Amino acid sequence: MPQNHQVLLDNRPEGEATAANFRLVSADTPALQDGQVLVRHHYLSLDPYMRGRMNAGKSYAAPQPLGEVMIGGTVGEVAESRHPKFTAGDKVVGMGGWQEYSVVDAGQPGALRKVDTTHVPLSHYLGAVGMPGVTAWYGLVKIIDPQPGQTVVVSAASGAVGSAVGTLAKTRGARAVGIAGGPDKCRYVTEELGFDACIDYREHKDALSLSKAVKQACPDGVDGYFENVGGMCLDAVMLRTNAFARIAVCGMIAGYNGEPIPLQYPQLILSNRLRVEGFIVSEHMEVWPQALQELGQLVGTGKLRPRETLAQGLASAPEAFLGLLKGRNFGKQLVKLV
Ligand SMILES: NC(=O)c1ccc[n+]([C@@H]2O[C@H](COP(=O)([O-])OP(=O)(O)OC[C@H]3O[C@@H](n4cnc5c(N)ncnc54)[C@H](OP(=O)(O)O)[C@@H]3O)[C@@H](O)[C@H]2O)c1
Numbered sequence: 425m426p427q428n429h430q431v432l433l434d435n436r437p438e439g440e441a442t443a444a445n446f447r448l449v450s451a452d453t454p455a456l457q458d459g460q461v462l463v464r465h466h467y468l469s470l471d472p473y474m475r476g477r478m479n480a481g482k483s484y485a486a487p488q489p490l491g492e493v494m495i496g497g498t499v500g501e502v503a504e505s506r507h508p509k510f511t512a513g514d515k516v517v518g519m520g521g522w523q524e525y526s527v528v529d530a531g532q533p534g535a536l537r538k539v540d541t542t543h544v545p546l547s548h549y550l551g552a553v554g555m556p557g558v559t560a561w562y563g564l565v566k567i568i569d570p571q572p573g574q575t576v577v578v579s580a581a582s583g584a585v586g587s588a589v590g591t592l593a594k595t596r597g598a599r600a601v602g603i604a605g606g607p608d609k610c611r612y613v614t615e616e617l618g619f620d621a622c623i624d625y626r627e628h629k630d631a632l633s634l635s636k637a638v639k640q641a642c643p644d645g646v647d648g649y650f651e652n653v654g655g656m657c658l659d660a661v662m663l664r665t666n667a668f669a670r671i672a673v674c675g676m677i678a679g680y681n682g683e684p685i686p687l688q689y690p691q692l693i694l695s696n697r698l699r700v701e702g703f704i705v706s707e708h709m710e711v712w713p714q715a716l717q718e719l720g721q722l723v724g725t726g727k728l729r730p731r732e733t734l735a736q737g738l739a740s741a742p743e744a745f746l747g748l749l750k751g752r753n754f755g756k757q758l759v760k761l762v
Pocket of ligand 1: 677
């Protein structure tokens, strides 16, 4: 069995997470038992939710235990199998964590899924045709439910979730407006993803200034807002919401290090009769097959062209993860292992 390199959560952050919270170790891979599969990971997914798991406090999911391999989505290839449904060479997606290999009890529901890489590259099963894509689909379709001609705004628009939100909104006949950090990201959002407009929030020092830019980009107001960030973006867009607008609260990355992100205008929830709903994608497994089918088609036919940022090698995972929390990624952040 191969030697395995792993990244463990060594200690919990106080405030901002740092590379010193993680530890790189090497370990022997245990011999396979009946029903188990050895997977060699080709890509590891880095996702903002991992920052929440590093904390000990109460949340929607249990904290990541100290001294254990960081959790995370992985795609790779079956290296060896003692399960009848898997054979060496199968391409699979699972939750292998921050390590080069994983031994999986393949009979456990949802533990390992074979994927077809004929039209969709393997890495996209961690992005647009994986958890982030389904997240976009759920928030947009089930909460915002855009009607043709309505305007949908999404923050972190160039990212794994945001990029899919825009494409899904456009295919439903809505106008899609992104908010992203910097001119390069905004250009990508309009020119390559096909959004109708994109606002660079870094050009604005407060919510009122950003809100003027939202008004310009959304002359008919905002009917749906897909929130990935919180703070100034939320205040600015709320000021431009139409009556009965829907806000899908997907993420609040501006506050993931514990910084306060107070809501400036909560009275708008009443005066504009807003529907504000948070959701966690893993609690809606019933939509995954339908969502993955649509997302797979969009990527396979080139209608959705997701961008990726690749960090090379397992040892680069902590720094790449910290960069993701600061917007240094451009599109889906992955670690390439093979
Ligand atoms: N509810 C769920 O079930 C669920 C599932 C998956 C993801 N999510 C959430 O969805 C959001 C997007 O996730 P993702 O995987 O697609 O990540 P991503 O957008 O690919 O990467 C995160 C992006 O957030 C932006 N960002 C970071 N800090 C920011 C700040 N202080 N202010 C404004 N923008 C900031 C950066 O883009 P800019 O450079 O453009 O600012 C960064 O590139 C996250 O909030 C995540 O927690 C929720």
